Amino acid sequence: MTAAILTNNLTKQYGTLTALGNLDLQVRQGSIFGLLGPNGAGKTTLIRILTTLMRQSSGEAFIEGNDTRSRGRDIRCLIGVVPQENSLDRYLTARENLELHARLHKMDAARYRQRIDELMELMGLAGRQHDFPDTFSGGMQRRLVVARALVHQPRVLFLDEPTTGLDPQSRRSVWEYIRSIAGSMTIFLTTHYLEEAELLCDRIAIMDHGRLIAQGTTQELKARLSGDTLYEIEFDGETERYAALLKNMACIRSITVKGAVVNVGLEHWECLSEVVSALNGAPVRRISLRERTLEEVFISLTGAGVRQ
Numbered sequence: 001m002t003a004a005i006l007t008n009n010l011t012k013q014y015g016t017l018t019a020l021g022n023l024d025l026q027v028r029q030g031s032i033f034g035l036l037g038p039n040g041a042g043k044t045t046l047i048r049i050l051t052t053l054m055r056q057s058s059g060e061a062f063i064e065g066n067d068t069r070s071r072g073r074d075i076r077c078l079i080g081v082v083p084q085e086n087s088l089d090r091y092l093t094a095r096e097n098l099e100l101h102a103r104l105h106k107m108d109a110a111r112y113r114q115r116i117d118e119l120m121e122l123m124g125l126a127g128r129q130h131d132f133p134d135t136f137s138g139g140m141q142r143r144l145v146v147a148r149a150l151v152h153q154p155r156v157l158f159l160d161e162p163t164t165g166l167d168p169q170s171r172r173s174v175w176e177y178i179r180s181i182a183g184s185m186t187i188f189l190t191t192h193y194l195e196e197a198e199l200l201c202d203r204i205a206i207m208d209h210g211r212l213i214a215q216g217t218t219q220e221l222k223a224r225l226s227g228d229t230l231y232e233i234e235f236d237g238e239t240e241r242y243a244a245l246l247k248n249m250a251c252i253r254s255i256t257v258k259g260a261v262v263n264v265g266l267e268h269w270e271c272l273s274e275v276v277s278a279l280n281g282a283p284v285r286r287i288s289l290r291e292r293t294l295e296e297v298f299i300s301l302t303g304a305g306v307r308q
């Protein structure tokens with residue numbers, strides 16, 4: 001099957017700055033792919049090349065098998081783009097914004113009218129379709145931009161930081177709508193929000209300084225961290241004494257103590273039975289598995305935090 005997005009050795013130089021360096025990427029059709037990276041990692045540069053707004057310095061990129069250098073027109077019919085800025089026409093109503101987009105894509109009126117009705121319904125905007133975008137909340141404007149990008153039924157949808165600047169509630173509603181359209185097309189999104197990537201994406205790539213430093217499913221990325229199996233043990237007293245005992249065990253890779261809670265990183269989950277035996281008779285209130293967060297993976301791979 002042709003990949004929805006494929007890049008080989010994709011490189012972009014701005015003068016002496018390498019914004020993208022030999023990037024190899026493959027995105028499966030019908031999947032939701034998330035590209036994560038700190039500010040300046042090269043995410044927007046990559047989207048601009050993939051959406052034919054900019055040329056690479058070297059290497060190749062294909063959208064559904066079409067070369068970005070020679071098949072720009074075909075690619076622009078195949079894709080929908082939600083840029084970082086909303087870019088709505090404030091002098092047109094919500095519906096007129098979508099109609100203008102449909103006409104630019106040369107859709108016939110009967111087809112686009114029905115399509116716009118469906119999208120307005122899907123994005124929860126049907127009751128406000130004759131209002132101007134300036135009267136909408138940030139979340140509604142964002143949903144309108146997503147609806148506009150979907151009018152011509154693209155096969156690949158690019159979302160550049162779809163929820164940046166939105167309050168938590170609007171962010172959740174945008175996520176819901178993204179999830180409701182998933183499956184019928186390929187979605188490529190960039191984000192600073194680890195939670196967003198974790199919640200929406202089938203696969204995630206982490207990028208820094210123009211290079212991919214890891215990619216896989218959320219679970220695969222989490223498993224890349226050493227000392228993968230983390231347990232939280234809460235004591236009802238004598239915490240220090242038992243922490244010292246655990247510290248000397250060979251199967252324990254890491255140990256941190258915070259109040260009555262001891263976090264232990266095990267060589268392997270099977271070591272848990274050894275730990276339980278060692279704690280025989282100890283005042284243990286609870287032992288629970290603590291999953292690594294994607295944020296910990298991100299920080300360990302990039303050495304940086306992310307703007308939340």
Ligand SMILES: Nc1ncnc2c1ncn2[C@@H]1O[C@H](COP(=O)(O)OP(=O)(O)OP(=O)(O)O)[C@@H](O)[C@H]1O
Pocket residue numbers: 014017019037038039040041042043044045046
């Ligand atoms: N037109 C340009 N001319 C020169 N340098 C540029 C240009 N556009 C981007 N850069 C630089 O290229 C690097 C990658 O920028 P890019 O905007 O692609 O990153 P990003 O990951 O999208 O960042 P953000 O999350 O802040 O949007 C940065 O160092 C940036 O300063």
